[in-house]
Amino acid sequence: MANPKVLVRMVDILLWYIAQGAQFIRLDAIAFLWKEQGTSCIHHENTHRIVQFLRALLEQYAPWVRLITETNVAQTENLSYFGKGQEAHMVYQFPLPPLLLDAYIRQNARVLTSWAQALPNVPEGSLFFNFAASHDGIGLLPSYDFLSEEERKHLIETVKARGGRISYKDTPNGKIPYEMNINYFSAITDPRWPQQKRVDCFLSSQAILLALDGIPGIYYHSLIGSENWQEGVHKTGYNRSINRQKLSFEELETELTHTGSLRSLVVQGWKRLLAARNNAFTPGSGQQIFALHAKVFALLRGNPEDSPVLCLHNVSDVRVELSLASAVPPQYLITRNLLGSPVRCTVQHEIHMEPYEVMWLELRSNLLAQV
Structure with a gap:
């Protein structure tokens, strides 16, 4: 150069x-x-x-x-x-893939929340490019500033147990884990779970990707519900092949049109999330992160003048009860859940969330709500 x-x-x-x-x-x-x-x-x-x-x-x-x-x-x-x-x-946004995965594997959003709360403001005219999966692996280097050695070891061992590979990097102090090579759906869900539970868990994680301020990038294998391609690794001897499956158009079309198939359920879930996002979030409109509950990743998107949206994501497979009092300004009402399910919220802004449930709650001032 x-x-x-x-x-x-x-x-x-x-x-x-x-x-x-x-x-x-x-x-x-x-x-x-x-x-x-x-x-x-x-x-x-x-x-x-x-x-x-x-x-x-x-x-x-x-x-x-x-x-x-x-x-x-x-x-x-x-x-x-x-x-x-x-x-x-x-x-x-390289820390997002490993920290998002950590939150769902440990069913604890505290590290993810802490990281997001500390994100700096970007220069005017700039945005984060948010992603979870790519044609490469899940980079571990960006996690070293946020996860303890024990947490990172647990992450690595879970990925290996779910069929993933670990790539290493040579350093003056020896080899260190550099990248986890695994399909993101396979990484974030336990293969022993029922299919619907796996779909709910995966889509819950991807809803966080869509809710964060910035531009979301969706890898096509995540979009169509792919899993680990072990055959590719055996054929090529290359760890990254596990998430680069070569697809047959006819077979893919059959799976996508088969109601109840894994791919069909994932794609339908994406459609629902993307339709809601298109009408709710503007890149660069700002966000505020809340630590409402250890098992919930929560953020407020948008400006108060434009009906902001409170985004709640249960990262666990248990029912969670929490208070929204600190996240919903007193002059605001929760008018609806953009994802369609009923809003189960008391006057005191106490709410419960089902396992892996996602709620994007539209807020409007009392004055606007009466118009």
Whole structure:
């Protein structure tokens, strides 16, 4: 990249993709772009300069295109690619996949809640790119700042018990777990559970992905209810193949149209969540995270003037009772659950949630509710 001809050629390729209609440009593993002897190379200042240059180029010639940086590293380093609002439009939210998985495996949302509460405000015009699954594995490095060694070990052992593999990274102190290679549905649900319980658990976790402020990214195998592809790992000898199943269109179509199949149930659940999200959340509208209960991930989305939505997600397989008093301003009423089920809330804002239940509760001021 120190050679200007290489940079010009790279820009030429990016502009060609934009000319074909690309609206998002993903800079894969961008942290390692610049190489210089005597340095670790990662996060080099010249790498940040290149990202700034590409952002300026897009703003000048294709302002509708969004630049996304992919850096599977610790959170502080990851967030550095926002710069001061002059680098990436979006940054992958890498701590989310392992922390979300941890919450559902331990049936405890405290770490996930604490992490979300501490998220910094992003520069104006910037957003987080929220995701749970991808064509790669579930990165462990971003979890080191948030999970204890015991919690991380429990996470790894559960993933292995559910058919996953662990990839390791060489460091000066020896090998460390780097990535968990497993399909996200298979990771977050116990294969011994009844099918409907597995679907409810998985969709509950994905509702958190959709509710968080930012842009959600949904991996297609998550969208269509895939599970571990062990055959792919045996064929290729490559751990990441476990979540890269090659599908037959005819077989997929048959499964999706078969009422009661795993894929059909997952897709129908996604449709319900996405329909509700489209009418409720605007990226960049802000969020407030609440620690209402150890087994519930709760956040308030939107501005008070625009009928905000209180999003509640039970991360456990037990019935939970909680109070919403600290999350619902006294001048507000709960008008409806955007996901359709009845609102079981007392005048004192006490509520109960069934196992893995999701509630997106629309709030309106007393004055607006009377209009």
